[in-house]
Amino acid sequence: MTARTYAAHAKPLWQRALLTREFAIITLLVVVYLYSRSEVPAFDGPLTIYYLLLDAAAILLIALPMTMIIITGEIDLSVASTVALSSVLVGDLHQHGMSIPMAGLVAILAGVVCGAFNGFLVAYVGLPSLAVTIGTLALYRGIAVGTLGTKAVTDFPEKWTDLAKQHIGDSSYPVIVIPFVVLAILFALLLHFTSFGRGVYDIGLNSEAAHFTGVNVARTKFILFVLSGAVSAFAGIYITLRYGSARGDNATGLELQVIAAVLLGGVSIFGGRGALHGVIAGVLLIGVISSALRLEDVTVNVINIIIGLLLVLSVMSTSFLSLATRASAGMKKRSSKSSDARQQLASAHHEGKN
Amino acid sequence: MKFNRRKASALGALAISAALVLSACGGSSDGGDKGGSGGSGKSVSVTFLPKNLGNPYFDTSDKGGKTAVSEFGGKFSEVGPEKASPDAQVPFINTAAQQGINALVVSANDPKAIGDALNEARDAGTKVVTFDSDTDPKYRDLFINQATAEGIAKVQVDMIAKQIGDKGDIAILSAAANATNQNAWIDLMKKDLSANHPNIKLVDTVYGNDDDQTSFDKTSALLQKYPNLKGIVSPTTVGIAAAARYVSDSEFKGKVQVTGLGTPNQMRKYVEDGTVQAFALWNPEDLGYLAAFAAKALVDGTITGKEGDTFKAGKLGEFTVGKDATVLLGDPFQFNKGNIAKFNF
Numbered sequence: 001m002t003a004r005t006y007a008a009h010a011k012p013l014w015q016r017a018l019l020t021r022e023f024a025i026i027t028l029l030v031v032v033y034l035y036s037r038s039e040v041p042a043f044d045g046p047l048t049i050y051y052l053l054l055d056a057a058a059i060l061l062i063a064l065p066m067t068m069i070i071i072t073g074e075i076d077l078s079v080a081s082t083v084a085l086s087s088v089l090v091g092d093l094h095q096h097g098m099s100i101p102m103a104g105l106v107a108i109l110a111g112v113v114c115g116a117f118n119g120f121l122v123a124y125v126g127l128p129s130l131a132v133t134i135g136t137l138a139l140y141r142g143i144a145v146g147t148l149g150t151k152a153v154t155d156f157p158e159k160w161t162d163l164a165k166q167h168i169g170d171s172s173y174p175v176i177v178i179p180f181v182v183l184a185i186l187f188a189l190l191l192h193f194t195s196f197g198r199g200v201y202d203i204g205l206n207s208e209a210a211h212f213t214g215v216n217v218a219r220t221k222f223i224l225f226v227l228s229g230a231v232s233a234f235a236g237i238y239i240t241l242r243y244g245s246a247r248g249d250n251a252t253g254l255e256l257q258v259i260a261a262v263l264l265g266g267v268s269i270f271g272g273r274g275a276l277h278g279v280i281a282g283v284l285l286i287g288v289i290s291s292a293l294r295l296e297d298v299t300v301n302v303i304n305i306i307i308g309l310l311l312v313l314s315v316m317s318t319s320f321l322s323l324a325t326r327a328s329a330g331m332k333k334r335s336s337k338s339s340d341a342r343q344q345l346a347s348a349h350h351e352g353k354n
Numbered sequence: 355m356k357f358n359r360r361k362a363s364a365l366g367a368l369a370i371s372a373a374l375v376l377s378a379c380g381g382s383s384d385g386g387d388k389g390g391s392g393g394s395g396k397s398v399s400v401t402f403l404p405k406n407l408g409n410p411y412f413d414t415s416d417k418g419g420k421t422a423v424s425e426f427g428g429k430f431s432e433v434g435p436e437k438a439s440p441d442a443q444v445p446f447i448n449t450a451a452q453q454g455i456n457a458l459v460v461s462a463n464d465p466k467a468i469g470d471a472l473n474e475a476r477d478a479g480t481k482v483v484t485f486d487s488d489t490d491p492k493y494r495d496l497f498i499n500q501a502t503a504e505g506i507a508k509v510q511v512d513m514i515a516k517q518i519g520d521k522g523d524i525a526i527l528s529a530a531a532n533a534t535n536q537n538a539w540i541d542l543m544k545k546d547l548s549a550n551h552p553n554i555k556l557v558d559t560v561y562g563n564d565d566d567q568t569s570f571d572k573t574s575a576l577l578q579k580y581p582n583l584k585g586i587v588s589p590t591t592v593g594i595a596a597a598a599r600y601v602s603d604s605e606f607k608g609k610v611q612v613t614g615l616g617t618p619n620q621m622r623k624y625v626e627d628g629t630v631q632a633f634a635l636w637n638p639e640d641l642g643y644l645a646a647f648a649a650k651a652l653v654d655g656t657i658t659g660k661e662g663d664t665f666k667a668g669k670l671g672e673f674t675v676g677k678d679a680t681v682l683l684g685d686p687f688q689f690n691k692g693n694i695a696k697f698n699f
Binding site for chain 2: 040041043045047048051054055152154161165239243244245247249250251252253291294295297299300301304316
């Protein structure tokens, strides 16, 4: 714990707050947003923020547990399939006469079961999460598509479909922002202000060391996968009501959008590093860029190329830095043989963090 | 020191990526500005939103739309998702509403899921025309229908009658036994045959389940079972291609006629080698062309979508709005050796 933050704490507070990946992403978000407002036609209209948040809401929601899972060094690729399964369940149960809140509750329970199955295999059986969740990605999607086939359930009560798209008062913010903000605060408290959250980082840095310092590694991972399943199921209910359509192919490919945004937000795919405010800014940055480019009539392929390049550049920036750090550490070692163990320890931790 | 440099270069790298993103925005903003003035000026802005991009069928229909829009001097753009899914189509509809596009021409991935987004766009003043795949009528101003069941049935009977000299045994190779569309067409074909073609005898209807191998095997069985068979009609694109493939490699080539509904890219080989004289489908290029002119007529106020409204669609002539705000493209289009080279879908 002390060793990890050693280098970071060597600087004054204002530098620690400002010179971070997270802050860089937030700055970039603000710059791109202001630029789009002044240069992109129709971007400053009242609908932009509204549609942007409606589109980004599912990604924002799932990014919360995904951030914590990736910080532990694991990954959950099954989230979009859980979304689809939840969507299909809501549709099918509603079709058979269940009310939307009840169907939603069952869907969230199903999401918890999906997450628990992933979590059990990863945390207690000890299988790699990449393999497990590739499997459940296919499994949950298969169940979802199998339940409804090529049909879609679309006869949802307007009361509920309108709720999913409703504005908060007269503002340009949709109501889905409210559950997101509540969940974001809860996840931020959990990750950044509890011993559970510190355990999450410790597992990502070195899960064996975390185990010996008293972190219950298996339980932590299990809980995170369950949270991921539950939040994905909630996102599934939202997507179903927003489009008024429950289909087995809903949210196809959403898992990659979530993971891309999490990585853009400064979370290390190797675990141990990242923060929620960076991730939220990452999701919004992708949303603002796609929205602005769509308004410019840029085709979807070009939009994907730009977002892909941005992601590669932002991930590359840390790799270059770790190379640079290593090179400068090596140079120092050669020039002065007095470089002590603490110095080496600190630079080693830089590499780990990136 | 080291820490500083690391963070500085982090910001540097992000600044580079920011520059990249910003320059991408800037590069295309010229086109966007024109779009903005298009809305406020006289010219009509029409956006085509197919089910997905990179689909040869929609490339063809969008080409027709583009031709039409340039003929009436409007501003054309084509947007769409990579995957044909309704949730992927919605952001593009939202964008059209934000841009204040005059008309949006959509092929719907779901009859309901994109409905609310379409209505929001209509509230913002955008006219919505669906083509190829309709939504519920309450979500759009007009639907451009590619063909009616009667038209599809009639063109197939006409083709086979002409190809076999209006006399002899024929069979039908359909999709699944419970396929709604196919069964409706087959019923209409039977009525047409008994009323107008007394010398043509429909000996059997078999089902290939829209599976290539099954259709291929059923074709083989038909030809063994009915040695006097003169023609096979397959009202499904999978069936006609499988039947043509079997016949083109067999001794029946030239003796048994294959026709029905197919796409030029699947059928090109068999039309060129003489197995198939003609087959039918609608012309997606004309469909897009008509949809664009219908969109303009809505924007200009020439039509409102009321039954009996008429408008002119360039080279295709005059069209009348039918029931449920639907405009029919016309009779199906026949593809043959003379025209198939012009189509790529």
